[in-house]
Amino acid sequence: MNILSLFRIALKAIGANKMRSFLTMLGIIIGVSSVIIMLALGTGSKATIMQEIADVDPGTFMIIPGPDYEEVGGNWLPEYNQAITQADYQSILEKNKYLKAVCPMVYSSGQYINGKNNHSCTLQGVNNEFLVINGLSITEGDMFTENEIKGSAKVCILGKTVVDKLFSKDADPIGTVIRINNIPVRVVGVLKSKGRTAFGQDQDDIVLMPYTTVMKRMTSQNYFDMIYAAATSKAMTSLAVDDVTEILRTNHKLKDTDIQDFRINSLEEATSMVDKVMNILTLLLSCIAGISLLVGGIGIMNIMYVSVTERTREIGLRMSVGARTVDIMSQFLIEAIMISVTGGLIGVLIGGGIAYLARFIMMNYTDYHILISVEPWSVLLAFMVCTVTGIFFGWYPAKKAANLDPIEALRYE
Amino acid sequence: MAQKPVIELEGIRRDFVVGEETVHALRGVSFTIREGEFVTIMGTSGSGKSTLLNILGCLDTPTSGEYRLDGTPVRSMSKNQRAVLRNRKIGFVFQSYNLLAKTTAVENVELPLMYNSAIGARERRERAVTALQRVGLGDRLNHKSNQMSGGQMQRVAIARALVNDPAVILADEATGNLDTRTSFEILVLFQKLHAEGRTIIFVTHNPEIAQYSTRTITLSDGKLRDDRVNDHILDAAEKLASLPVEED
Numbered sequence: 282m283n284i285l286s287l288f289r290i291a292l293k294a295i296g297a298n299k300m301r302s303f304l305t306m307l308g309i310i311i312g313v314s315s316v317i318i319m320l321a322l323g324t325g326s327k328a329t330i331m332q333e334i335a336d337v338d339p340g341t342f343m344i345i346p347g348p349d350y351e352e353v354g355g356n357w358l359p360e361y362n363q364a365i366t367q368a369d370y371q372s373i374l375e376k377n378k379y380l381k382a383v384c385p386m387v388y389s390s391g392q393y394i395n396g397k398n399n400h401s402c403t404l405q406g407v408n409n410e411f412l413v414i415n416g417l418s419i420t421e422g423d424m425f426t427e428n429e430i431k432g433s434a435k436v437c438i439l440g441k442t443v444v445d446k447l448f449s450k451d452a453d454p455i456g457t458v459i460r461i462n463n464i465p466v467r468v469v470g471v472l473k474s475k476g477r478t479a480f481g482q483d484q485d486d487i488v489l490m491p492y493t494t495v496m497k498r499m500t501s502q503n504y505f506d507m508i509y510a511a512a513t514s515k516a517m518t519s520l521a522v523d524d525v526t527e528i529l530r531t532n533h534k535l536k537d538t539d540i541q542d543f544r545i546n547s548l549e550e551a552t553s554m555v556d557k558v559m560n561i562l563t564l565l566l567s568c569i570a571g572i573s574l575l576v577g578g579i580g581i582m583n584i585m586y587v588s589v590t591e592r593t594r595e596i597g598l599r600m601s602v603g604a605r606t607v608d609i610m611s612q613f614l615i616e617a618i619m620i621s622v623t624g625g626l627i628g629v630l631i632g633g634g635i636a637y638l639a640r641f642i643m644m645n646y647t648d649y650h651i652l653i654s655v656e657p658w659s660v661l662l663a664f665m666v667c668t669v670t671g672i673f674f675g676w677y678p679a680k681k682a683a684n685l686d687p688i689e690a691l692r693y694e
Numbered sequence: 695m696a697q698k699p700v701i702e703l704e705g706i707r708r709d710f711v712v713g714e715e716t717v718h719a720l721r722g723v724s725f726t727i728r729e730g731e732f733v734t735i736m737g738t739s740g741s742g743k744s745t746l747l748n749i750l751g752c753l754d755t756p757t758s759g760e761y762r763l764d765g766t767p768v769r770s771m772s773k774n775q776r777a778v779l780r781n782r783k784i785g786f787v788f789q790s791y792n793l794l795a796k797t798t799a800v801e802n803v804e805l806p807l808m809y810n811s812a813i814g815a816r817e818r819r820e821r822a823v824t825a826l827q828r829v830g831l832g833d834r835l836n837h838k839s840n841q842m843s844g845g846q847m848q849r850v851a852i853a854r855a856l857v858n859d860p861a862v863i864l865a866d867e868a869t870g871n872l873d874t875r876t877s878f879e880i881l882v883l884f885q886k887l888h889a890e891g892r893t894i895i896f897v898t899h900n901p902e903i904a905q906y907s908t909r910t911i912t913l914s915d916g917k918l919r920d921d922r923v924n925d926h927i928l929d930a931a932e933k934l935a936s937l938p939v940e941e942d
């Protein structure tokens with residue numbers, strides 16, 4: 282029996298049972314494509330989360346008023362909120378050894394009015410190093426100057442979303458005086474758009490003013506809500522944190538036993554958390570892969586097994602007219618390979634297609650920019666596992682049946 | 695008649711274990727069939743005719759006893775040798791036809807030749823068509839098995855048994871589903887094959903058909919009850935000619 286006639290027999294058998302062949306193939310198509318889609322979603326989410334975390338420069342840290350909440354329990358003193366002062370800021374500026382930028386920050390709610398348009402979002406009082414620390418830049422106009430900060434000038438910088446809300450399309454915001462919390466403020470600059478984070482947070486819905494102006498005219502406070510600092514490099518972060526801690530402890534005249542009335546949130550600290558998240562994500566991904574492969578495999582197995590009775594009779598008949606064991610096994614192997622490989626390839630196309638379509642839709646029509654990506658390894662894994670399952674379960678019943686006497690196979694129920 | 699023996703059975707037993715019970719379908723059957731005989735096997739329903747024929751066709755293995763085909767003990771043959779033997783030497787007509795589902799008549803008949811690489815695609819098709827014409831289905835070549843009547847399926851099964859030009863033809867109720875006229879057409883065909891020198895073993899319920907064979911073996915409850923040579927072999931062609939033609 283030559284290969285060619287075995288192929289012919291297998292093709293005829295597939296052709297004679299188009300529905301059964303199609304259903305078997307469908308099982309493999311669904312198996313392969315769902316595994317590919319699940320893995321594309323999984324790897325995409327992981328990559329997106331990792332990128333989000335990496336986007337924040339780990340060289341930056343925040344100096345926040347008040348001790349660790351856990352340390353003081355319920356005894357939170359009101360003065361804790363006011364622990365970071367102008368004097369602290371000055372000392373840090375003068376004495377720090379490892380910082381490239383320091384920015385005091387105060388927050389206020391903000392109501393913005395320009396003619397008939399109005400908008401609200403948090404108003405941030407900052408100095409001009411805020412841009413360096415946050416990786417922002419100005420597209421139109423200029424950042425406010427040292428003098429404007431010193432003089433508590435009524436100037437502001439707007440994010441793109443705020444500009445869109447307050448100004449008509451072709452109006453030039455620079456130089457316009459808008460009302461912020463009912464105080465006239467001149468727009469001096471517009472921030473370059475950063476778009477949204479993958480989780481949909483709008484990074485352009487932002488208004489900046491000199492911290493002096495906000496403190497004096499809006500919130501009437503003489504302390505900072507926090508100080509944002511950036512170390513000279515990522516590697517210097519822990520040195521810089523220690524350095525700043527020392528400067529502030531000296532300033533606050535703290536003894537070793539005293540409760541430290543400020544705390545420092547360094548993102549360096551968060552790196553270990555990032556590692557944990559990363560491990561959980563990897564585990565999650567493996568689970569997704571495992572489960573979808575299992576589900577795909579079982580689906581294929583079921584469909585293959587359903588046709589066993591019918592096929593066992595067919596095998597009995599073929600043997601009774603002279604097919605040898607090897608003829609039967611080759612025929613079924615060829616059939617299983619043809620169906621499984623074709624199904625597998627179609628599954629790869631459909632799975633990949635749906636994954637990319639989902640990515641396209643997410644990127645263009647939603648605020649969730651998850652970087653769904655079809656990795657070659659996942660395609661290979663899905664294809665191999667499903668195809669091999671398909672081939673095995675197409676071939677194994679045939680092997681069992683081919684070892685029966687023809688009449689036993691013919692009577693099989 | 696000193697032809698050489700093709701089939702030699704010695705104490706063939708076949709037990710089926712069904713749950714707790716054992717069914718003794720054959721309880722020690724022995725006989726010899728020589729080349730060129732046309733044997734009918736008779737017996738009541740359940741007497742073991744099909745079981746015997748399956749063993750003769752190397753489709754089933756006896757529980758005990760010796761079966762020699764052309765002098766070779768079947769027991770000592772490998773599975774593959776038996777498959778090749780079925781393919782080249784035996785034509786088998788099943789009581790329940792056993793056609794490939796959703797497959798045309800001509801493809802069903804071609805099936806045995808598919809497993810004979812000496813025969814090319816064209817010869818295969820020609821022989822299948824010829825075999826179908828011989829059983830009167832020349833106009834039903836491309837009908838699928840589920841589009842045919844019982845009698846037509848039976849004739850496809852007969853054509854499939856003839857297509858490999860076998861030395862021994864084993865037929866289980868090959869005319870059971872056919873009307874009188876078609877039955878005799880088939881009988882004429884079998885007599886012709888017999889005249890060409892083939893050995894034919896024909897299971898039937900119909901005592902009339904036995905008259906057209908050379909020998910009749912009767913089974914009863916898994917045992918050989920009667921074995922007689924027929925002195926007055928009738929001619930099926932004559933009988934067919936005497937049948938009214940309008941009957942179809």
Ligand SMILES: Nc1ncnc2c1ncn2[C@@H]1O[C@H](COP(=O)(O)OP(=O)(O)OP(=O)(O)O)[C@@H](O)[C@H]1O
Pocket residue numbers: 692710711712717718719737738739740741742743744745746789
């Ligand atoms: N696979 C099997 N399992 C169990 N018992 C079986 C099996 N095949 C046949 N038998 C039993 O063996 C006995 C002989 O059956 P067989 O089919 O040979 O009868 P038969 O003479 O061909 O009858 P019929 O004329 O009705 O076709 C019966 O009692 C039957 O029930």
Ligand SMILES: [Mg+2]
Pocket residue numbers: 743744745789866
């Ligand atoms: Mg029977």
